[in-house]
Amino acid sequence: MPGDDSPLGLLRAEDERINPAITLADRLMRRDAEKLLTVEEVSEAEKVLAIGTQEIETVEFHRKAFLKTPASAIDYVPIGF
Numbered sequence: 001m002p003g004d005d006s007p008l009g010l011l012r013a014e015d016e017r018i019n020p021a022i023t024l025a026d027r028l029m030r031r032d033a034e035k036l037l038t039v040e041e042v043s044e045a046e047k048v049l050a051i052g053t054q055e056i057e058t059v060e061f062h063r064k065a066f067l068k069t070p071a072s073a074i075d076y077v078p079i080g081f
Contacts, residue, residue, distance in 0.1 A: 020048045 024044060037045070
């Protein structure tokens with residue numbers, strides 16, 4: 001639903017994509033073990049690690065904010081529960 005700022009609405013609005021670490025791991029596992037990484041692959045792996053680190057930091061930030069937020073009662077049952 002357009003303009004839905006609820007957590008579920010925000011999650012639904014996000015693009016679906018494959019985790020870049022899974023894509024890189026799949027590509028590397030499909031080749032022979034004796035082949036070395038290229039400079040481009042090392043650079044890509046560094047970018048994937050940076051993205052993963054940023055995601056972990058974002059989740060940790062939100063988790064800490066969630067733990068500080070006091071519980072509050074609502075007078076309706078959300079759709080899906």
